[in-house]
Amino acid sequence: MIQSLFEKLMVRFTALIVIILLVLSFSVTYLFENYYFEAKKDEFFTLGQKLAAIVADTLAKGNYFYTVSAMSQVDMVLQMIDEKVWFTDTEGMIKAANAGEKWLGMQLQKEAIAQVLRGNMVAMRGKVEFFEEPVLMVAVPISIQDPIARTIRVEGAVFVYSPIAGIVGIIQKLRQLLIFLGLGVLALSVIISYQFSKSISKPLKSISSAAIKMADGKYDVQVDVTSKDEIGRLAENFNFLVKKLEDNVRMQREFVANVSHELRTPLTSIRGYIKALRDGVYEDEDSPTEYCNIVMDEVDRMNRLVTDLLDLSKIESGIIAFKLREFDVEDLLKRTIGSMGSILSKGNYQVEFQLQDSLAQAWGDPDRIGQVLINLVRNAVKHSEYGSRIWIRAREEHKLIRIEVEDEGTGIPENELEHIWNRFHKVDKARTRGEEEGTGLGLAIVKEIIDRHEGTVDVKSVVGEGSVFSFTLQKA
Numbered sequence: 001m002i003q004s005l006f007e008k009l010m011v012r013f014t015a016l017i018v019i020i021l022l023v024l025s026f027s028v029t030y031l032f033e034n035y036y037f038e039a040k041k042d043e044f045f046t047l048g049q050k051l052a053a054i055v056a057d058t059l060a061k062g063n064y065f066y067t068v069s070a071m072s073q074v075d076m077v078l079q080m081i082d083e084k085v086w087f088t089d090t091e092g093m094i095k096a097a098n099a100g101e102k103w104l105g106m107q108l109q110k111e112a113i114a115q116v117l118r119g120n121m122v123a124m125r126g127k128v129e130f131f132e133e134p135v136l137m138v139a140v141p142i143s144i145q146d147p148i149a150r151t152i153r154v155e156g157a158v159f160v161y162s163p164i165a166g167i168v169g170i171i172q173k174l175r176q177l178l179i180f181l182g183l184g185v186l187a188l189s190v191i192i193s194y195q196f197s198k199s200i201s202k203p204l205k206s207i208s209s210a211a212i213k214m215a216d217g218k219y220d221v222q223v224d225v226t227s228k229d230e231i232g233r234l235a236e237n238f239n240f241l242v243k244k245l246e247d248n249v250r251m252q253r254e255f256v257a258n259v260s261h262e263l264r265t266p267l268t269s270i271r272g273y274i275k276a277l278r279d280g281v282y283e284d285e286d287s288p289t290e291y292c293n294i295v296m297d298e299v300d301r302m303n304r305l306v307t308d309l310l311d312l313s314k315i316e317s318g319i320i321a322f323k324l325r326e327f328d329v330e331d332l333l334k335r336t337i338g339s340m341g342s343i344l345s346k347g348n349y350q351v352e353f354q355l356q357d358s359l360a361q362a363w364g365d366p367d368r369i370g371q372v373l374i375n376l377v378r379n380a381v382k383h384s385e386y387g388s389r390i391w392i393r394a395r396e397e398h399k400l401i402r403i404e405v406e407d408e409g410t411g412i413p414e415n416e417l418e419h420i421w422n423r424f425h426k427v428d429k430a431r432t433r434g435e436e437e438g439t440g441l442g443l444a445i446v447k448e449i450i451d452r453h454e455g456t457v458d459v460k461s462v463v464g465e466g467s468v469f470s471f472t473l474q475k476a
């Protein structure tokens with residue numbers, strides 16, 4: 001079973017190289033062989049034609065002088081060459097040969113010479129009659145032209161041949177060379193694939209060991225990123241993931257710590273007052289009622305905290321299904337503010353609507369958007385003086401609808417603005433007017449709901465002048 005990346009790469013590389021070498025070796029030797037034999041064949045034909053011409057000339061002239069002169073010409077040619085030559089008559093009998101006496105008088109088979117006697121030049125390669133070893137052989141007809149009858153007469157043939165063992169040897173050497181070359185390339189490929197697989201597997205190994213550490217709850221792991229390729233990007237993304245997970249785990253821990261803290265404070269206070277009541281330790285006779293009121297307030301505060309937490313977790317985990325639909329913004333804003341009548345009138349807050357004419361319908365869950373508005377208006381009330389004005393605005397912005405809640409309250413310091421959306425973040429407890437202490441979850445719920453609507457939240461604030469909270473919704 002092939003396991004490691006190195007082994008896998010090696011096997012593939014080797015297979016590829018072997019295939020390439022085989023193809024290369026076959027095609028190179030084939031081409032070389034062909035080229036060699038074609039060249040040799042042409043050379044043999046030329047030689048054969050030359051010899052046939054001399055013999056034909058002699059036969060045509062047919063006198064003593066020509067015969068002697070032709071013989072010496074043939075001898076001269078034969079002395080200059082390594083190839084073996086036979087001269088046959090029209091019956092296929094070897095009449096002359098430079099390859100030794102043993103061939104003289106031998107009879108070639110009729111079929112073997114039939115073609116050449118018809119006046120064609122013939123080339124043969126491989127096993128030929130009389131020879132053990134394969135040869136390259138060409139046959140050229142000795143033809144005489146009859147100038148009167150205008151016919152061509154074949155009087156015999158010239159055979160030129162040579163064993164092909166030489167060329168086979170060369171081809172074998174070529175093959176050997178290719179094999180050596182292949183082994184060299186193979187060795188090189190082992191080195192390259194080793195380096196290559198190392199460069200891939202090193203970051204992968206460190207990612208894998210980092211992942212195991214993370215499974216053990218250790219998030220202080222980072223993978224070294226050196227390359228800019230896919231592996232490098234994977235390592236980079238992994239580091240980003242680790243960072244995110246680390247942040248999440250930290251946030252979770254902080255969350256639990258915050259919840260515990262938020263619950264313990266009222267509990268401690270409640271316990272103190274109940275103990276005082278039980279032990280009868282109080283300043284005057286009005287104290288028991290006052291203590292009970294404080295206990296009630298604390299219980300209310302705990303109740304608000306638990307309700308907000310439940311809301312947030314239900315929205316986050318998707319338990320609350322958002323019923324998205326088309327709705328009328330003006331109608332929703334007016335109804336929601338109407339439902340807050342008692343809070344607003346208690347402090348004599350003046351709510352002013354500034355709504356764009358014929359505003360487009362919005363897309364979302366009107367109940368949840370109503371909750372967002374309540375949280376924002378409540379904050380405005382909490383952080384403004386009695387009798388202050390609160391503006392509710394709505395207008396279209398391209399494909400969006402922006403809804404704003406502006407107050408002329410305390411405002412928020414600039415360095416706090418980016419944190420107020422975080423859970424349990426309270427700017428300054430002393431700033432709120434204390435009747436209803438916040439849980440620090442209101443804006444986190446707002447952000448979560450608007451995120452789920454694919455909208456954005458925004459805040460602008462000037463300390464001492466007021467704040468403008470806004471969010472966007474998609475048009476229907």
Ligand code: ADP
Pocket residue numbers: 375379380383407409410411412420425426427428437438439440441442443444467
């Ligand atoms: P809380 O329940 O404490 O109001 P929020 O998440 O609604 O929690 O708000 C977070 C903090 O942002 C508040 O503690 C408050 O300090 C600040 N804040 C929110 N709205 C306003 C506002 N309209 N004016 C001034 N400060 C505000």
